[in-house]
Amino acid sequence: xxxxxxxxxxxxxxxxxxxxxxxxxxxxxxxxVRTIGEDAQYxxxxxxxxxxxxxxxxxxxxxxxxxxxxxxxxxxxxxIIIKGALGLIILVDDANSHPLKDLALFINYFxxxxxxxxxxxxxxxxxxxxxxxxxxxxxxxxxxxxxLPIFSIDARQRDxxxxxxxxxxxxxxxx
Amino acid sequence: xxxxxxxxxxxDKFFFIAMLTMAANGLELSEKDLILVDIExxxxxxxxxKYHTEKQLIAFAYENMVDAxxxxxxxxxxxxxxxxxxxxxxxxxxxxxxxxxxxxxxxxxxxxxxxxKPNDSFDPSLFLTGVFLxxxxxxxxxANFAPLYILPxxxxxxxxxxxxxxxxxxxxxxxxxxxxxxxETESLTAxxxxxxxxxxxYPIESFLWATTLxxxxxxxxxxxxxxxxxxxxxxxxxxxxxxxxxxHIRLAAIMVRRSLTLKSLADRxxxxxxxxxxxxxxxxxxQLIEINNNISDENESIYSSEQHSIxxxxxxxxx
Numbered sequence: 001x002x003x004x005x006x007x008x009x010x011x012x013x014x015x016x017x018x019x020x021x022x023x024x025x026x027x028x029x030x031x032x033v034r035t036i037g038e039d040a041q042y043x044x045x046x047x048x049x050x051x052x053x054x055x056x057x058x059x060x061x062x063x064x065x066x067x068x069x070x071x072x073x074x075x076x077x078x079x080i081i082i083k084g085a086l087g088l089i090i091l092v093d094d095a096n097s098h099p100l101k102d103l104a105l106f107i108n109y110f111x112x113x114x115x116x117x118x119x120x121x122x123x124x125x126x127x128x129x130x131x132x133x134x135x136x137x138x139x140x141x142x143x144x145x146x147x148l149p150i151f152s153i154d155a156r157q158r159d160x161x162x163x164x165x166x167x168x169x170x171x172x173x174x175x
Numbered sequence: 176x177x178x179x180x181x182x183x184x185x186x187d188k189f190f191f192i193a194m195l196t197m198a199a200n201g202l203e204l205s206e207k208d209l210i211l212v213d214i215e216x217x218x219x220x221x222x223x224x225k226y227h228t229e230k231q232l233i234a235f236a237y238e239n240m241v242d243a244x245x246x247x248x249x250x251x252x253x254x255x256x257x258x259x260x261x262x263x264x265x266x267x268x269x270x271x272x273x274x275x276x277x278x279x280x281x282x283x284x285x286x287x288x289x290x291x292k293p294n295d296s297f298d299p300s301l302f303l304t305g306v307f308l309x310x311x312x313x314x315x316x317x318a319n320f321a322p323l324y325i326l327p328x329x330x331x332x333x334x335x336x337x338x339x340x341x342x343x344x345x346x347x348x349x350x351x352x353x354x355x356x357x358x359e360t361e362s363l364t365a366x367x368x369x370x371x372x373x374x375x376x377y378p379i380e381s382f383l384w385a386t387t388l389x390x391x392x393x394x395x396x397x398x399x400x401x402x403x404x405x406x407x408x409x410x411x412x413x414x415x416x417x418x419x420x421x422x423h424i425r426l427a428a429i430m431v432r433r434s435l436t437l438k439s440l441a442d443r444x445x446x447x448x449x450x451x452x453x454x455x456x457x458x459x460x461x462q463l464i465e466i467n468n469n470i471s472d473e474n475e476s477i478y479s480s481e482q483h484s485i486x487x488x489x490x491x492x493x494x
Contacts, residue, residue, distance in 0.1 A: 004485055023493060056492075061488075063492075086482060087486070118478070138410045147431045148411070149411035149427070150411060152413055152415045152416060158493075160415060162493050163415060163424075165493065166424045167424055169487060169490055170424045170427070170428035171478075172483045173483050174428040174444075
């Protein structure tokens, strides 16, 4: 048995825990603490160490689904979680006050990994029409020399999470 | 009307050729010979200075810095091209401008050949796609589908039908395949539906994409060659709001990385050429395509076949 790991990262409240719940076959294990600072007005609790979900594959191997903590004060967990990941899913809350800055934070932090493992970006809460249009996210990535898939997603929808994994699969096939 | 091009960059040339048929639809065009010249290119500027008094030239640039009578603003957009053609057809029918001087044969100045439409090419103006490309606020009725309200200024389409673009039903497919002769339209203003609370709102892009994908049926847009034109995807389509299947996701993955002809794409992916063509048309109409005849780097893959098989087994489990 080997460890197969898919990592969900992204801003606080972007839906990482929800996305993992949408495909995990076990209830998601999380380590929530009270949110502090400006973020507290948006979300009462946030993940401190990680979220964890699982999916047993047909060959018996387990896919481990990890979610990184959203708040930057728990950034020390990010390198631990990303180590050895098969793929990376970055979620950005479009209704947050600075979603492009949020995306930039995660792109910059995980840049070395993005160059080595397939990565997809999911923009959540687009229905509220508060954030930039999807082209502005692409434009930012282009400036960074990246052509990653960007999808408007609803983290509660299993289909949307599958779409992101389909994109990761295709990226690996045709890199 | 025969419009050739001079000093246009590859992308511009292909977009121009592909949009010309759509833009010319419904216009009575005279037998004029015109040349579209990119005056922002050194060669184009030189050509303009030399010939603008003796040939019928259309200046192509971001700004009309030469004060040209005929001007097409960059980047090429269907609405702008249509306005220009309309203007040209009206003017040439009433007061012919300077008669064109035949281009000296020994001087290979005109790059493109007259545009010839192959019989099996996809003409968006014959389908619902053409209605969307007009950028007009209208209400559409077709194929027993609920009325569809198009509001280009709000980039929205509204209807009473809850559409899941991932799984279109047969009634929805029929609607997206509708031919122009089956479509009724009525003019519309945003106020007409402002009080309606029973309407679902979708981006126009979702409909433009769906109608092109469904009505192409393997016929390629005019001006593109299956085995010569190399194309690249500017960015991934937002599949979450677009009709798609796994073949389209696979095509996107390769098309954002490599500049290939449609035939090579079909060969490499083992996806039927009809599917590749339909996908290309939808990408083109939604302005995601870049013509790029450069040879792509064929770097060794950084991913192993083992990684691919793990991902496939994850998908098998989830789907």
